[in-house]
Amino acid sequence: MNRDFLNARLLAGAIIVGGVCLMALISLVWTPYDPLKLDIANRFAPPGPRHWLGTDQLGRDVLSLLMRGAVGPVGVSISAVTIGLVVGATAGMLAASSGGVASYATLRTSDFLFAFPALLIAILLRETLGPGMLNAMVAIGIFYIPIFIRVSYGASLPVWRSGYVAAARVAGRGSLWIATVHVLPNIAGVLTVHTSVQLSLGVLAEASLSYIGLGVQPPQPSWGRMLLEAQTLLPISPLLAIAPGLAIMVTVMGFNLLGAGLRQALDPRGAFIPESEAVR
Amino acid sequence: MTVWRMTRRCAALILGVALLCGGPAFAQRTDLAIGVRLEPPHLDPTAAAAAVIGEITYANLFEGLTRIDREGRVIPGLAESWEVSDDGKVYTFRLRQGVFFHDGSTFDARDAVFTLERAIAPDSINPQKALLEPIEAVEAVDAHTLSVRLKRPTAQLPFILGLPALVIVGHETAETNRAMPNGTGPFRFSRWHMGDRVDLVRNDRYWGEKPALSRVTFRVIGDPSAAYAALMAGNIDAYTNFPAPEHLPQFEADPRFKVVVGRTEGKTVLAQNNARKPLDDIRVRRAIAHAIDRKLLIDGALYGYGDPIGSHFAPQNAGYVDLTGRYPYDPEAARALLREAGAEGLRLKLALPPPSYARRSGEIIAERLRDVGIQVDIVPMEWAQWLTDVFRDKNYDLSIVSHVEPNDLDIYARDDYYFNYDSPEYKALYAELAAEQDEEKRLVLLKSLQQKLTDDAVNGFLFLLPKLGVWDARLQGFWENAPIPANDLTGVRWER
């Protein structure tokens, strides 16, 4: 494996992710057509100069829907990973600091959360609180917490046992101070790499939840729900199902490439993750 | 490799079957596979409201004293005939003789008494118990005569007794009907592959004319594109209530299929919480009525199949009056009414149950309402939540739902119904109708009731849900309309 290819991955990932995020942001202020505007007389229009990707079953412009539809997957994925990162990394680091009961309890809670299928949490949340973007974020965020607990626990354990942390303790610094000043910078690389990998999973997860009717609610479009609606129309207009699926795929791939590239840039020895890329 | 070999073998098999079917000397078919959308929770129509139970069992496995035919008329069933006393309070049913349940036991007045008493008992879980409230007592005069005594005249009784929830069950097998339905119908229950299909076979001891079909399979295929593929591939022969109108043109273009667009009793309404501000103001409700574009709705949500309605009444029923012109689509009039009511900048929640007619209509209505200045927040929900939040707790502004019960003008006269419509005039009119025996006068009253609902703009009246039937062009005898949720297969046969 040569370095050029890896750099290419970082670049490609950054371009795709940047492009999708930009598209989502732009869609909030401008889209070729109003993505909520119905034009039933002009439904199922094929791709053409007026509508580049055609129109859907209610005559809405598919390109505009696709642009606005990026807001859900990207937004939910980023927020959910943030929830998982903040809660999980804090808990993981502190668990590694203390050992004993608190540590044990944190790790067991993490195992427990991990055993709960995220999909079921999502379904139960939908039924209790009603569907919505916020619930998708929470459901996926809960799923991320144990992952980040494990990662940050494993990575920070050796740091806590290092000499300078012992020195800081002797100097009377509290755990939180040490965690912020000494431990966090040391595990930041690991967390960055994991974050970008998890973001790609987040996009997939949001799409799955939207597909089963959770997540961004109509009339606001989202890729997963576009797929759900297109499913019954497959024999009539396959493009309606192909376009959002491709959008999901490209976005997920972008985050994956970014993660692989970052891993290469930040972790050339493959110390962070056992199955990581390594250069010899 | 294995997958490839399997697909090849499968292709060969399909080809072989196709060749066989195409042969001119192929024997008369007597089997039938019908698609249904939802999985039945169980197979006892007297113990749950799910329409699919009736769609499988009604008139096939189970029969009632009376029977509702394809046009919604009441005809004799297990009762050959009936008489009503002069005061309208005693019905006497003469029961058919020589009728056997599928388990071999004989049907007589004991079973009829048992069925009705079970349905009105304090611990009854019959979904239509409310309709039986006028019944005072049921007794067997002799083995083949049943008398039903009423608290007050109820002209609807023979119709009520023909509903799926009031089919006759055997007094020894009533509790096992859920998994092993035992009725008197022309088909016997054979097997239920839970999650996939229900198999029925012909009942050779049937009292009436034997059906032409010998084996019937109801297959659960919920996804419209799967249903489309299953019909196209010949995995099923019929789908009598096809869930996706967008596919109909493709079936219409294919000579192998017959497409029949009929009517249901499903009056689809934009339900409004009449007690909640600002919907308690008739001007706001009328504004909403003016903002509803029925043509657009029927085109957009139903692909043009379906009839507009102007009140809570199905056009095919006697007494119908066309009120669809009362509030023409007129955004300007809607805005003016809202201004007059001082209700500008409204924000309303629209609760949508799962069926696609509701979800699709909801998006269209929301867009039209936005156009006249009402912000609409769509809240999709499952039936369970709809039943508690909207129906029971009345915690909603707007909702879209199809009312499929025939002759249900009484719901607007109820005190605690979820529309929260409280009109003494309407109640008085309805009481008059309930007591009226004369058909002419009943029709006049029915018209006044419809008129009153429209005048008060109680709900937004949208359209009558169509019954979209698709079946193999060689099949005959299916119901064109759906006066009740049923697939009466007694008259269905393959063309010679």
Next chain:
Amino acid sequence: MIRAFAAGVASLLATLLVASVVIFAAMQVLPGDPAQVMLGVNARPDTLAALREQLGLDQPLAVRYWTWVSGLLTGNPGVSHTYAVPVSDLIAARLGVSLPLAALALALAVAIGLPLGMWAAARRGRAVDRGVLIVAQLGIAVPNFWLAMLLVLLFAVTLRWLPPGGFPGWDAGAGPALLALVLPAVALALPQSAILAQVMRQSLVDVLAQDFVRTARAKGLTRGQALRRHALRNAFIPILSVLGLQFPFLLAGTIIIENVFFLPGIGRLVFQAVNQRDLIVVQSVVMLLVAIVAVVNLLVGLAYAAVDPRVRRAA
């Protein structure tokens, strides 16, 4: 090893106990009345009350919890509200679809993913390697329900080679039943196999770079021989851990895929039961799924510890 096992089992039991309380509590806050769902809009309050009594929903919470949990222990958690058959029978019947589906998907994923990974590792840096990596990147990024839709469009709607959905039951013969599982299993397996191929390739590459393999190659073995004789066994450790990590995804995937293909499996059951508010079925199935994930976790952890004694991650 024995201590690790005992600790693992103890923590498993604790997880299950807490899970049972959490799940039961979640059922109680679920809005909706099971009786109303069954009897519909025309039911009167007294009818609903009668049904609730029949279903045992009028009992105090503690009693219902205890009845359920003690039932779980004896393998008979209760009777389904809607189907009126024992929940254990219902689950057993549905597992008859879900387990073969998951097994088929897993087998397919392994059968596709591992050889691809090995192939790429053996041709490291060459066109084959890059090709496999790119295909794997695509495969990982494909949402499995979308793949399912495309497969249906191609093989069921257009070519009509395979059924678009539904399940004829095992008594219709193994042939038709397996045919019905082909598309769902492929939809589940392809993304999984992409992950496996990537991991397999990387761990082989890692192992090949280690000293003992270099020694073997110095002794004159070709890369392929070194790979077969020395590297494979060691490379399986990460595969094992990835399989463990992927298991919950496979499970969640199965739930969604069963709904796309209308297969009467556990996933369909839980969706329907949630919609019909068949609480006893929902809580029993969720409990089962949690237990499966927890047990798989435990086993993977133990296997990991057994294969590689250096790994001791538990606190």
